[in-house]
Amino acid sequence: MTSRPGASGRARLTTVVLGVVVGFALVAGVVVLALRTLGSDDSAGRPVSSASSPAGSAPAATRVPVPQVSADVLAALPRATTDTTVRGAPVDLSGRSHGVVVQVAQETAGFARPGATPVTVVPAKQIGNPTWLPVLAQRDGWMQVRLPSRPNGATAWIPDTGQRTATTRWAVRIDLATGSMTVDEGKRVAGSWRIGQGQDRTPTPSGETFLLAGFVDPQQSFSPVIYALGAHSDTLDTFGGGPGTVAVHGWPTAAGRTGKVSHGCVRIPDAALDILGRLPTGTPVSITA
Numbered sequence: 001m002t003s004r005p006g007a008s009g010r011a012r013l014t015t016v017v018l019g020v021v022v023g024f025a026l027v028a029g030v031v032v033l034a035l036r037t038l039g040s041d042d043s044a045g046r047p048v049s050s051a052s053s054p055a056g057s058a059p060a061a062t063r064v065p066v067p068q069v070s071a072d073v074l075a076a077l078p079r080a081t082t083d084t085t086v087r088g089a090p091v092d093l094s095g096r097s098h099g100v101v102v103q104v105a106q107e108t109a110g111f112a113r114p115g116a117t118p119v120t121v122v123p124a125k126q127i128g129n130p131t132w133l134p135v136l137a138q139r140d141g142w143m144q145v146r147l148p149s150r151p152n153g154a155t156a157w158i159p160d161t162g163q164r165t166a167t168t169r170w171a172v173r174i175d176l177a178t179g180s181m182t183v184d185e186g187k188r189v190a191g192s193w194r195i196g197q198g199q200d201r202t203p204t205p206s207g208e209t210f211l212l213a214g215f216v217d218p219q220q221s222f223s224p225v226i227y228a229l230g231a232h233s234d235t236l237d238t239f240g241g242g243p244g245t246v247a248v249h250g251w252p253t254a255a256g257r258t259g260k261v262s263h264g265c266v267r268i269p270d271a272a273l274d275i276l277g278r279l280p281t282g283t284p285v286s287i288t289a
Contacts, residue, residue, distance in 0.1 A: 063141035064114040066159045073118070078149070080110060080120045082127065082212060082228060082245045085150040088112055088119040093153035093207030095146075097134030099171065101282035102143055103164040104131040110156030114142040120149070120156055127213035127228065132282035134210050135165065148212050148230035150243070152205050170278070172211070172285040174266055176204055179259065181248075181268055183275050191275050196257040196267030198233075204264050204287065205234045205246065211283040212245075214276075223250035227276050229285055233264040248276065 078084040090112055110120040124131055126148060133145040136155060143163075147154040169186040174195065182192040198204040209231040216225055226249040233244040248266045250273050251257035257267035268276075 067111075067115060067118070069109055069118050074107075074109060074121055077109070077118060077121045080122045080147045080149045080154075080156065082148045082230070082232075083243045084120075086110075086120040086147060086154050086156070088117075089147060089149070089151070089154040089156055090144075091151055091153040092136065092146075092155050095136040095144075095155070096208055096286075097136055097146065097210070097282075097284050099168045099284060100135040101132045101166055101168070102135050102145060102158075103166075104133060104145075104158070105163065108158050110145070110147070110158050111142075112156070114140050114157050116157075120147065122147070122156070122158060126281075127215065129213050129281055132166075132280070134282055134284055146208070146210060146230060148210075150232050152209070152231050152234065153207055168280055168283055170280070170283045172276075172279070172283060174204075174285065174287045176206060176287065176289050181266065181272060183272070183279070191272060193269055193272045194258055196251060196259060196261040196265075198262050198264040199260045202233060202235050202263045203260075204262070204266060205231055206287045206289040207231070209246075209285045209287065211276075211279055211281060211285060213281065222252055223273070224270070225249070225273055225277070227273075231285075231287070236263065239263060249273075 078086050080086055089110075104122045104124060106124050108122045109118040110122050111118050122131060122133070122145070133147070135143050135145055137144040138160060141160050142157045143160050144155055144157050147156055171184045173182045173184065174180075175182075176197055179195055179197065180192060181195045183190045209229045212228045212230045214225055214227045226247050229246050229248065231246045233239065233246060236244045238244055244264075246264050246266070248268060250270055251267040257269065261267065
C-alpha cells in the first residue's frame with residue numbers, strides 16, 4: 001500500500017527518470033508521486049471477488065491451463081511498461097474496465113489469448129508505483145488487462161490466480177471535439193474544465209486508456225504535478241528523450257492550456273489537477289475525438 005496524497009496530489013516521493021509528451025523539453029530527473037491505490041482507506045476503491053466479471057464479459061466456465069514458459073523465454077520478452085512496445089499484443093481501444101482493476105504484485109507473463117504463447121511480462125511496479133491494470137474481461141481462469149505499452153490499446157491475458165482486485169467509482173472523460181475534460185465519481189460530476197490538447201501535427205490520441213502514475217519534475221515550473229497515462233503519441237516515437245508517453249498536466253497561462261497547443265498532452269487548470277490527485281492508479285480515462 002502507498003500513502004494517500006493530500007489535496008494537492010503530492011505525497012511520499014521517490015526519484016525515477018521518464019520522458020513524456022508534455023509539450024516542453026526533456027523531462028529528465030523526476031520525482032514519482034506515491035498515488036493512492038484502490039482498496040485503500042476510503043470508499044473510492046472496494047475489493048471485489050476475482051471471479052466477478054466487468055460488464056459485457058462472460059462468467060468463468062472452464063479453466064484454460066497456463067502454459068509452462070521457460071525462464072529463458074520469459075527473460076527475452078519485453079516488460080509491459082510505458083517504455084516498451086509489446087509486439088503481438090491484441091489491440092483494443094474501445095473495451096472498458098468499468099472501474100475494475102487488478103494488482104500485479106509479482107512479475108507475470110502476459111499472453112495474446114488464454115493458453116497461447118506469451119508476448120510480454122508484466123512487472124510489479126510502474127514508474128515507482130505498484131502495478132494496477134484495468135481488467136477488460138475475465139474468463140476461463142484468465143483476466144484480460146490493459147497494458148501501459150505501445151501500441152495504444154495493447155492488452156494481454158494473465159492467469160487469474162486470486163490476485164487482489166478492486167473497483168473505483170472514479171472515471172475521466174476527455175472530449176477532444178469540445179476541448180473539455182470531465183471527472184466523474186459514480187453518477188456525480190466532480191468537475192469539468194476546458195483543456196489544451198495536441199496540435200494538428202501532434203494530436204492527442206483517442207481511445208480508452210488509464211491513469212498510470214503521477215510525478216513531479218523539479219526541472220520545470222509549468223505544472224506542480226504531471227499525470228502519465230497508459231497511452232502514447234501516434235505521431236512521435238520519442239519525445240524529449242522519452243517514449244512519447246501522453247500526460248495530463250497544468251500550464252501557467254489560460255491561453256497555453258486552451259485549444260490545440262501541445263505535442264499531444266492534455267493541459268488542465270490547477271483545480272483539475274487537485275481533483276486528479278484524489279484518483280487511484282488504474283482509473284479509466286476515455287479520450288474521444
